[in-house]
Amino acid sequence: MVGAGIVGASCAHELASRGLRVRVLEARSAPGEGSTGRSFASVRAQWGDALNIELSWRSIQMYRDFERLHGTSVDYRPTGYMFLAPEALWETQLARVELQRGHGVPVEILDTATAQQKTPFDAADLAGATWGSADGVVDPLAAIQVYLRLARADGADVRLRHPISAIAREQDHWVVETAAGTFTSSWIVNAAGGWAGEVAGFAGLDLPVNHVRRCIYSTRPQQGRKPLPMTVDLGTGAFLRSEGERVLFSVANLDEPLGYDTSVDWGWFETVLTTMCERFPWLADEPLDRGGAWAGTYEVTPDHFPVLGANPSAPTWVDACGFSGHGVMQAPMVGVLVAEEVVDGRAHSLDIDQLRVERFTDTGGAHVQMVF
Ligand SMILES: Cc1cc2nc3c(=O)[nH]c(=O)nc-3n(C[C@H](O)[C@H](O)[C@H](O)COP(=O)(O)OP(=O)(O)OC[C@H]3O[C@@H](n4cnc5c(N)ncnc54)[C@H](O)[C@@H]3O)c2cc1C
Numbered sequence: 001m002v003g004a005g006i007v008g009a010s011c012a013h014e015l016a017s018r019g020l021r022v023r024v025l026e027a028r029s030a031p032g033e034g035s036t037g038r039s040f041a042s043v044r045a046q047w048g049d050a051l052n053i054e055l056s057w058r059s060i061q062m063y064r065d066f067e068r069l070h071g072t073s074v075d076y077r078p079t080g081y082m083f084l085a086p087e088a089l090w091e092t093q094l095a096r097v098e099l100q101r102g103h104g105v106p107v108e109i110l111d112t113a114t115a116q117q118k119t120p121f122d123a124a125d126l127a128g129a130t131w132g133s134a135d136g137v138v139d140p141l142a143a144i145q146v147y148l149r150l151a152r153a154d155g156a157d158v159r160l161r162h163p164i165s166a167i168a169r170e171q172d173h174w175v176v177e178t179a180a181g182t183f184t185s186s187w188i189v190n191a192a193g194g195w196a197g198e199v200a201g202f203a204g205l206d207l208p209v210n211h212v213r214r215c216i217y218s219t220r221p222q223q224g225r226k227p228l229p230m231t232v233d234l235g236t237g238a239f240l241r242s243e244g245e246r247v248l249f250s251v252a253n254l255d256e257p258l259g260y261d262t263s264v265d266w267g268w269f270e271t272v273l274t275t276m277c278e279r280f281p282w283l284a285d286e287p288l289d290r291g292g293a294w295a296g297t298y299e300v301t302p303d304h305f306p307v308l309g310a311n312p313s314a315p316t317w318v319d320a321c322g323f324s325g326h327g328v329m330q331a332p333m334v335g336v337l338v339a340e341e342v343v344d345g346r347a348h349s350l351d352i353d354q355l356r357v358e359r360f361t362d363t364g365g366a367h368v369q370m371v372f
Pocket of ligand 1: 004028194327
């Protein structure tokens with residue numbers, strides 16, 4: 001297993017629980033120091049395609065049931081997730097709700113007056129809102145710790161400070177070189193997040209996964225603040241939610257260049273605030289807490305959907321990476337699917353063919369149109 005982010009930790013747990021000897025090699029001195037530790041921690045089953053609905057909805061239910069199944073909570077809080085839809089997107093949004101309900105997801109259609117009671121906003125040009133009552137937040141670092149503890153209890157060997165620098169295929173096994181020693185393995189699961197392309201490159205494999213920076217800004221804490229659910233303005237991409245007494249908010253910079261950068265972009269902040277205040281004018285009166293802002297990187301692929309499954313040119317190499325900002329909400333189910341791919345020869349709880357790496361090659365795979 002390469003990487004001890006939330007995806008690697010979930011895979012390690014699921015593989016070890018099926019009796020495999022698992023070794024996790026993590027470059028950093030603690031788990032979760034990649035994208036996972038810098039996430040917004042939101043989970044939602046409100047998606048526009050069946051596969052993503054299933055990946056997220058099943059994962060949310062696994063987070064919900066964590067305490068009952070494993071005796072430890074991962075702080076799943078169903079604080080809700082609201083999409084505000086302008087007239088132009090309303091029909092599409094209603095069709096998505098039908099699809100989501102068909103998969104058993106609890107989602108409601110709200111008029112703007114009802115939606116405004118959850119989060120205040122300017123309703124001009126909005127047709128309505130949709131509300132996922134089981135969507136919310138989890139604690140991603142808690143989830144990693146629990147997954148790794150469970151994996152260790154099943155015999156997994158978790159090595160921190162083991163950055164992989166070379167991978168070679170010899171006869172029927174892989175030889176993995178790290179700064180702290182050389183290891184052999186029959187399988188490799190590449191859960192290296194935004195570094196997954198680099199890691200695949202060590203083995204001569206082509207994998208289009210890159211980092212792209214995303215910034216989150218914060219107001220100062222305000223005593224007695226009413227909790228605000230995750231609220232996304234579909235027209236502009238502006239989003240916010242409260243965390244304790246703060247409001248966290250942002251708008252993605254779609255022109256952000258690829259590359260690893262975790263410095264907060266204050267040059268972008270003015271655009272963020274202007275865009276946010278169009279929909280949430282009250283934010284203009286909120287004092288900013290510069291120290292509460294942070295940045296991390298999404299692990300992006302060309303179509304913003306993950307790469308999942310065995311590599312056709314190296315069948316004992318399984319990718320689980322490139323979640324493009326959705327890894328926390330899908331990690332539990334990804335662990336299950338990766339374990340099936342390794343142990344049973346093919347993932348079968350869900351058909352993951354749309355997510356296989358072949359979609360980026362000229363020779364095979366379905367180039368499926370996926371929608372957010
Ligand atoms: C600002 C922000 C907000 C986000 N909000 C959300 C959200 O609300 N909901 C959601 O679901 N997702 C969100 N995400 C995305 C989510 O954080 C990621 O999709 C998820 O954490 C990916 O997990 P991962 O395990 O694949 O990658 P990572 O957490 O990056 O883990 C990869 C690990 O691989 C290790 N590694 C890399 N190279 C090597 C090597 N050569 N040798 C050994 N180890 C190596 C790294 O050190 C790292 O620990 C957000 C991300 C950011 C940055």
